[in-house]
Amino acid sequence: MDTVHLDHKLLGILSNLFSALKNESKMNNEDKTALASLIANNSFHILLVDDDEDDRDIFKEAIEEIAPSVKITTATNGVEMFLMLEKLNNDLPDLIFLDLNMPCKNGFECLEELKSAKEWKDVPVFIYSTTSNPEQINRTYHNGANLYIQKPDSYPGIKNILKKILEFDFEDLFLQPERENFVFK
């Protein structure tokens, strides 16, 4: 419990730093920042890594409908993602949606590499996969994924989930919930 607590503290500090970097004004009296304010400011950036073209299109369409000002970048596999991250360098995405089953470099490999690289380990990673296999979910949990989202099989379902996520507080993106809340509902 202690280490978890410490991690949360560290993450809190980090996120504060992050928000300071973003020159973001605070919406509430508390030191939490609703994503909505970042989005409104055209400064929220999502990187979607998915090999499935249809899924990428649907995701983009849904985001466009809910929050057209969110910037979306896409990569079709892990290799492409890392090339992209290197290119982005200082302007890293605020959130990565990561598919698991991909050619070249699959989601697990990507997650491990992301979480073990000091320049990227603080970027929140949401797993975005069709897998419901608990073993695979556990694996992503232990490798430090911040949330697990099972791809909905309907368009309204996708929109619904994305809407909820975009209502998060910015700081909450960095937390890893308890295992029972790890799979997003």
Place this chain on the structure above:
Amino acid sequence: MDQIVDFFRGLFDTTGFPPRWHCGKWTEFHGWFYIISDLMIWSAYFAIPLLIINYISKRKELKYYKIYFLFAAFILSCGLTHLLDAIIFWFPLYRLSALIRFITGVLSWFTVYHLFKMLPAAFSLKTSEQLEAEVTQRIKVEQELKLKNQQLNEAQAIARIGNWEWDVTTNIILWSDELFRIFGFEISSEGLSYEKFLANIHPEDRPNVEAIIKQSLDEKHFIEYYHRLVMDDGQIKTIHARGEVITDEHGKAIRMIGTGQDVTEQKKAEREIIIKSAELEVRNEALQKFAYLASHDLQEPLRKIKTYISRLQSAGAEEIEESQRVKYRDKIKDAADRMHRLIDDILNYSRMASDASSSEKTDLNLILSNVLEDMEVIIETNKAKINADPLPIIDANSTQMGQVFQNIIANAIKFRNIDTAPEINIQCEDITGAQIKMDSQMKAHYKFSGWDENKYWPREKFYKITISDNGIGFESKFSERIFEAFQRLSTRTKYEGSGIGLAICKKIVENHHGIIKADSEVGKGSTFTIILPRSQSNFEVIQS
């Protein structure tokens, strides 16, 4: 006193008495009748002791030896009194007669005394009926014993178990017949030495056996063990040894008894079970993985269909432009097609997995030309060039072999280099079993006709067929993964396919007891190598 002295002095004196003829009125008949009867008694009484002495001199083991002599002496002296009675008809030796009668009386009483003394013992002696019954009983028991022994031997032969008894002090081991048979020694009722027992034990096991026996002796407790035997014909047997250590009153080990059982078959079966269950585990794992991946890939088009339909039905759908609608409908149709193809391929794959290929003599040249004919359109549109060496005739399932060529060639064209026309080279060379016998995968299903596999491997003939292309290639680290079902190295949308083709190839080649591998480097083309045996006859049928 004087009378007694006179008596012995005149023992042979005949004076003072008339001969019996002259004493009283003997008629001739009466006298001779008396004399002859006496002589008959005497001669008989003389013969009987002779017979008795003759008898006892030949039966020295007789009990109550003395009484026979007494009897002989008593009868002999009785006889003498009758002889004298006859002699007295002419020579009146009445004094001698009295003395002999006295001696006879003493001997008689002596006999009576001894008879009386041995009577209880004589009563305890077995009668001949009793003895006869005893002998009959004994014969019966002996027969039963013989039968039991025979049954024991048969039981030992059936169970392949023999027993032994080792006298530690004399170093002689007594063996049952079956144990001799198990060890491959000639059956002998005489024992074996410990050294001889060790002689046939596998050299690698000998130190262990000696150590265990020594420890058993030291601890006075037999430790069960297994060891191998090398028979004269080179056959290897596995023996299970069990036993007991027997100690004397001082606690010193003096004997060891035990059994040796030939458990070669059991051990073989045990090993087979271990191998088979390991195989089964691997298969199960593969099956689970397959089911997981298959369900994942099957769900993908389904999910798409549902998503696009929900998109067309969702709130605000009226605002979707017509061109967009058409696009969604096309996507739905594509997804359905994909699903259809996938189901076909999965069926094909699983059929391959369960179908132990029925093989026949197959001309691979014919198979290849049929495949190329079927692929004419795709070959021409891609301007692909295909060069092939003459191929061999092998034991194979022709349809399945066709699928292997079809899949690999289609792959080579699909993953072509966009700037250069695809060129595919098919080459073939002979290789011997000796060259590949180190490959455990191929060895696993090889059925040896003898124990000496080194003798059989070099005789086996194999062919190495390589199919190389000049396509985009792949990273060498994926050379295993490409043969796994549903493991695409590229995005589906870029290269169409179910992701199962090479998995089918692998299955087919393995069903033919062969190996398939792929080598490649990005941008430098790929080479698929297939090694197949010419004949399937020395390989077990793979049961799925």
